[in-house]
Amino acid sequence: MAPDTHTDKVYEAELAQLRDRLLVMGGKVEAAMAGGVRALTARDPALAEKVISGDKDVNRTEVEIDDMCRRLLALRQPAASDLRFITTALKIVTDLERMGDLAVNVAERALDLSHSPPSRPFHDLTELADLSASQLGKALDAFVERDVKKAEEVIADDDLLDALYSRLFSDLLAYMMEDSRVIRRATSIMFAAKQLERFGDHATNVAEMVVYMVRGTDVRHPGSRGGEGAPVPTV
């Protein structure tokens, strides 16, 4: 019966453009965090500077996407899946922008650490970085492919990220207790690790919005809508 594209081809193109801009922004944020972590582990201040200055571009894209969404809402009066797509875009753009800021934080730690002597490598930090990057990548894939299953995997895997962060946290504490001269360095690494853990949280937000976008059901904060699903009181 009906084709899967909008009768109005300009509208169809505008929606496609919005999706593409979000993906481009997601890619920039992914690259920024990868750069920040590499600058940290490879003690590369030039790369750190590049990540910090690159954030302006991410911020610009956020403003651009916001404008696109507002224009679509005002001029097209979107409904149903289009409405859910555009409101999702409006929400995940904020998460992506914040993720860009977290990458900048990591890059700033990298700058700081590049002036200190090297500390011993922390394998978990690299793993944390890889996992948080893959969480964002997967969330963006889920967004493009409208894949609820993939989005749900991202939501579930956030626990792995949290466990990894927790382990690294303990390791760093032990490291500092053994040798108080490393406290400054270890604290910087701990701070960077925290940024990666938060990065994963924002990826989870994106994934939750993907579930909403595809299914029209809100999986965030169960019980916060009316009385339904509220915590069951225990007697």
Add this chain to the structure above:
Amino acid sequence: MNAAQEISPVNSSPRRPVDSLDTPVRVSPEGPAPVVAAEPPKLTVKNLDAWYGSNHALHGVNLTVPPRSVMAAIGPSGCGKSTFLRCLNRMHELIPGARAEGTLLIDGQDLLSRDVDPVTLRRRVGMVFQRPNPFPTMSIRDNVAAGLKLNGIPGNHHEIVERTLRQSALWDEVKDRLDASALSLSGGQQQRLCIARALAVQPEVLLMDEPASALDPIATAKIEDLIHELKERYTIVIVTHNMQQAGRVSDQTAFFYMGDLIEVGPTEKIFTNPSEKRTEDYVTGKFG
């Protein structure tokens, strides 16, 4: 290492704590169940079929409309929504060769039954049309009172004229010129006059067939505002091509396509998360 293990990370995430502080919750992906009014429906349509000659225009429509609510019927041209509306007060059968079958209950009473006089039915189920159609040779006052006279309704017509003109939000604009020709009014005023005329015989249900499609945005807004007010007293079924209008005025929306009722549900649901793919395609503009 031992000492380190005693200290847990600070605030790993406010939303997803490592040490779960979450109270077990009942997850309800669909959100709270809608509050269902205990009141029986004003209108009940069961297995309604309609034909134009051999053309089967409406296929077994089933729906209910709660009292004092607005139902919008949407769908592309030729989908059956206007036929559906016209069946509701038996105007459909006025077209030569046209017929309808099924059950139409108002407060449980079958109005398509042959024992029911269509004129009586139309007093209970009033209709407002796409183009304002006041009686051109009559004054504003006489237009409103026309239905009363036609139905031989006794009583103080002046009082009824004032009351219904107030109900249709026209009184303040015409109170000083009730004897002027109805054609001296603007299009939007004429449409509100037609609504007043329909209301004068005190119907229970008001049918509106694209009542604002010939009006400018301001006159349209006045009609839509009026619909919100009339809803407190009447049950309204409105056919509209303007989906934003359906969104603005209706509580429930029914989507028709090629003579079938595809989906009916709360308007918010139809426009944010419809259940049927065809509804989704229509409200997002993916038809044709």
